[in-house]
Amino acid sequence: MTTMYEQKILELSKKYYEKTVALRHQFHKFPEIGFEEVKTSQTVAEELEKLGITVTRNIAKTGVVGLIKGKYPGKTVLLRADMDALNIQEEADVPYRSQVPGKMHACGHDGHTAGLLGAAMVLNELKDELKGNVKLIFQPAEENHGGAEPMITEGVLENPKVDAAFGCHLWGGIPEGEIHVKHGAAMAAPDTFAFKVIGKGGHGAMPHLAIDPVILTVQAINNMQSIISRRINPLSPAVISYGSINGGENHNVIPNEVKVTGTIRTFDKKLRYWIPKAMEETLKGVTELQGAKYTFDFTEKFPILFNDDKMTNLVQKTVAKVVGEENVKEAPEANMGGEDFAYFAEKVPSSFFFVGISKDMEKPVLHHHPEFQWDDKNLLTVMQSMAQVAVDFLNNNEQ
Ligand SMILES: [Zn+2]
Ligand SMILES: [Zn+2]
Numbered sequence: 001m002t003t004m005y006e007q008k009i010l011e012l013s014k015k016y017y018e019k020t021v022a023l024r025h026q027f028h029k030f031p032e033i034g035f036e037e038v039k040t041s042q043t044v045a046e047e048l049e050k051l052g053i054t055v056t057r058n059i060a061k062t063g064v065v066g067l068i069k070g071k072y073p074g075k076t077v078l079l080r081a082d083m084d085a086l087n088i089q090e091e092a093d094v095p096y097r098s099q100v101p102g103k104m105h106a107c108g109h110d111g112h113t114a115g116l117l118g119a120a121m122v123l124n125e126l127k128d129e130l131k132g133n134v135k136l137i138f139q140p141a142e143e144n145h146g147g148a149e150p151m152i153t154e155g156v157l158e159n160p161k162v163d164a165a166f167g168c169h170l171w172g173g174i175p176e177g178e179i180h181v182k183h184g185a186a187m188a189a190p191d192t193f194a195f196k197v198i199g200k201g202g203h204g205a206m207p208h209l210a211i212d213p214v215i216l217t218v219q220a221i222n223n224m225q226s227i228i229s230r231r232i233n234p235l236s237p238a239v240i241s242y243g244s245i246n247g248g249e250n251h252n253v254i255p256n257e258v259k260v261t262g263t264i265r266t267f268d269k270k271l272r273y274w275i276p277k278a279m280e281e282t283l284k285g286v287t288e289l290q291g292a293k294y295t296f297d298f299t300e301k302f303p304i305l306f307n308d309d310k311m312t313n314l315v316q317k318t319v320a321k322v323v324g325e326e327n328v329k330e331a332p333e334a335n336m337g338g339e340d341f342a343y344f345a346e347k348v349p350s351s352f353f354f355v356g357i358s359k360d361m362e363k364p365v366l367h368h369h370p371e372f373q374w375d376d377k378n379l380l381t382v383m384q385s386m387a388q389v390a391v392d393f394l395n396n397n398e399q
Contacts, residue, residue: 005126005391006321012122013384020118020383021376023047025096027110031085031103034141037062040083040113044138047117051124053136060150066136067160068123070394074132077393078157078165078348079386080341081116082109082142091370106372108170108357113138115168115382122387132394133160139340146302146340157347164311165350166389167341168382170374172365174356179319179385181353182331183312187305188239188265189272190338191298195220195283197247197258198293204252211292214247217258220286221245227278238275239265239336265336267304305342308349315351318392322384355381 023043032040041062048055048066056065062083090097090104098104105111116136123134137156140147156162174180197217202210224240232238240262247258264279266272276298287294320328331354341352357374358364365374 016121024114031105034084034144037083062140064138068134070130071128072131075163076133076160078135078162080137080167081112092373118383119386148340148343165344171354178327178356180331185267187339189304191264194261195296201256202254210254213258302338302340303342307351311351
């Protein structure tokens with residue numbers, strides 16, 4: 001049985017490959033950033049409607065949902081793609097280069113969107129054999145604000161109720177032809193912080209009459225480094241990085257205050273909330289010592305992405321049919337990047353996997369880089385894998 005689907009999915013993926021490539025090129029030429037994916041989502045909706053798939057538009061502004069109803073009753077599987085691009089001027093030498101100044105698909109989301117449309121074409125032809133439903137989610141704004149959470153709030157996990165969710169990312173850190181899965185924590189919570197050290201400005205020549213927020217900021221940042229190096233188990237990965245420090249304008253003036261922003265990355269829920277507390281304690285200690293004041297804000301962004309063991313086992317088995325068992329690997333470590341697929345994974349058993357795109361691991365493809373590019377042929381892997389995962393989830397009783 002399984003082998004039969006494997007063959008069919010391969011044949012159908014080949015049948016729709018050219019169409020999928022053309023769609024990828026179109027998305028790539030006209031990139032749109034988070035919550036502005038108007039043309040992209042219109043194309044997505046139109047392509048789904050052409051197939052006779054039920055479409056709901058404008059979920060979380062620009063999100064689109066397609067529903068393929070299988071002939072037989074069963075479960076509902078969610079497949080997710082993100083549609084947004086980035087504010088980057090493209091420098092890649094490709095014929096389908098971005099036509100929009102300052103905007104670019106530099107993360108591969110054009111491939112996720114086209115690849116899921118390709119999978120939809122494949123699955124739609126198999127619907128008379130499917131037990132249950134496939135919900136196709138095209139979400140906005142993965143890169144910045146996050147489109148997954150508002151789509152869930154607007155009900156995409158209901159009617160019909162979703163039993164499991166899958167998604168993938170084209171990935172520069174993996175050789176082309178390989179797929180990596182990751183059991184458990186797969187991607188970090190990419191939270192942010194902002195703090196202010198409020199001192200008392202004065203003349204640079206007379207520091208004793210001022211409270212210097214520059215020196216206190218330097219001390220605070222230095223002390224915060226030892227939160228990671230001295231206060232956390234070295235086997236628990238975590239990052240504190242500073243993205244901006246702003247204070248003062250003149251060489252001989254001590255400013256009133258200094259503002260700092262940055263990001264905290266964690267894979268552990270306890271650490272996620274302990275680190276900002278420890279940072280604030282440090283800041284409090286340093287500033288109080290010299291009579292300065294402070295403010296400290298921690299903002300939760302996406303949750304930690306936890307892959308469900310059973311669903312990840314299923315992906316592992318399933319994608320082996322696409323790229324061969326020897327090319328499916330367990331990711332050696334979790335990824336410090338964030339991913340708002342995590343919101344789906346919080347609600348239903350889920351697995352998010354990584355499709356390799358680098359031809360030379362000495363010079364791996366860099367995401368969010370002006371020269372980011374990858375070979376169209378990886379679309380075949382994406383559409384085939386997504387279709388196969390859906391079919392195996394719905395029609396196999398292994399889970
Ligand atoms: Zn990205
Ligand atoms: Zn991305």
